Amino acid sequence: MTQSYSGALRKMRTHAFDNSEVCYELPIGDSSVDMNALIGREISLSFNNEIHCVHCSRKTKKSFNQGYCYPCLISLAQCDSCIIKPEKCHYHEGTCREPEWGEAHCFNEHFVYLANTGNVKVGITREVTESVSPRWMDQGATQATVMLRVPDRLTSGLVETLCKNHIADKTNWRTMLKGKPEEVDLIAVKHDLMEKISDELAALKQEKGLQAVSEVESKVHQINFPVDTYPEKIKSINLDKTPDFSGELKGIKGQYWMLDGDRVINIRKFAGYNVTLQVF
Template sequence: MLYEGVLNKMQTEFNTPIEYYLVFKNNFININQIIDRDIKIDFTGYECLNCGQHKKIFRQGFCYECFYSSAQVGDWIMRPELSKAHLGIEDRDLEYETKVQIQPHIVYLAVASDVKVGVTRKTQVPTRWIDQGASKAIEIVEVPNRYLAGITEVALKDMFTDKTNWRKMLQNEVLETNLEEIRNSLKDKLPDEVKPYFDQTNSAIFNLDYPVLQFPKKITSLNLDKTPSYQGKLKGVKGQYLLFEDGTVFNIRTYEGYMVNIEVI
């Protein structure tokens, strides 16, 4: 079976285990169904996810020009505290920014390696945690816009990491911790304008199970620019990574906008 298309982050379905789909323009692969089979990946070119032109990808699936002009990759994406749409202030495109920023957001704790604090839109729960490879997660507070979520994350950053140790995550080295107890200790540390939302927020713990037959002991990252052709036996999926029997891991998110042929052998 041969599949051709442009890489974009895998779509997921919250299940036990999580279902993964690699979706192309004209077809898709249910990744769970090809675990324990050999697959061959060939890099064939670039296609910007924004403008569709065959330009070299700069970051996040965008060419250089689109990365510095599109509202989809403004600074407020990575730093929610910079959001200004609630004030009617434009960064790159106020209509788009209003649609994305002024909607319910969740500040959460997740454990993929260590305890991490993060922000996501409510509509992205639990997708955001799946993409990070979290084993479990809990909501700290739900707020009505991205700015309030951002200042909450900033207030808590000194207590927790805001990044995932991806190597530990892929090797399933996950810190044992009581997320509910940690969450309950945070109310007094929230910004004053956020505290009223704490008791209204769902505090159930999400547990996430990934389709992995074998976790890698020693990790080698597949770099399509240096190794444009690779073949290996797929042993699992976690986060946005494909895990292979020889210890090779392939981060789909890193190579968004790359055109590939994928053959299932």
């Protein structure tokens, strides 16, 4: 029996514990679709030529920054350039677009981590619990470990900048989608990196306070994704150019669907798009 779901897309929600498979749910309109259950099944997705901003719901001809209309892009703190580059946080200059939002999201503990996404990268996250951080799952990391705890977003950006002189800070999404990478000794990488940035880190502690940056003795988290078959030659689907597609869902990793014919689509990129999903 064919199942059909219609409405605005949102990025997939994720949940996982160590060594368990990541569970994916797709918000679409008023529905929440269990995507793991669809792997191996034939699906189709059709863009209905309508986009609504994920923040204000305004109808927009073009989506910016993964789902925002242009007025929200230029007015919301969550769309400011310092979200991508936290070392450029300008709250202390009195120029934050939304001071209350900044106080709620930027002035709490952040963690600097290492992750294996096909290459080892450094990153920051606010969410570290007993379960796996959504940040790691969204990036398609198969391993991750926390390095440092800091008191706010600005400090996390400054520490990340020190690390970026020695290690990548971006995921190569094509490499990430081409298979499960070989395991890396992230604890050894962490210790090596800590030694390389030790002098600069000491200077930052002098500036911010000795307790502002603390090392976290954490384990390496193992993350498994629901994938039957990885693509060999990646062909990316863009809903603006290919508004309708169908095929067998081969797997999910990060925020990507993998389909037969080596096709992939980044669902997060099309947040706010009004679509119809059919499952056969």
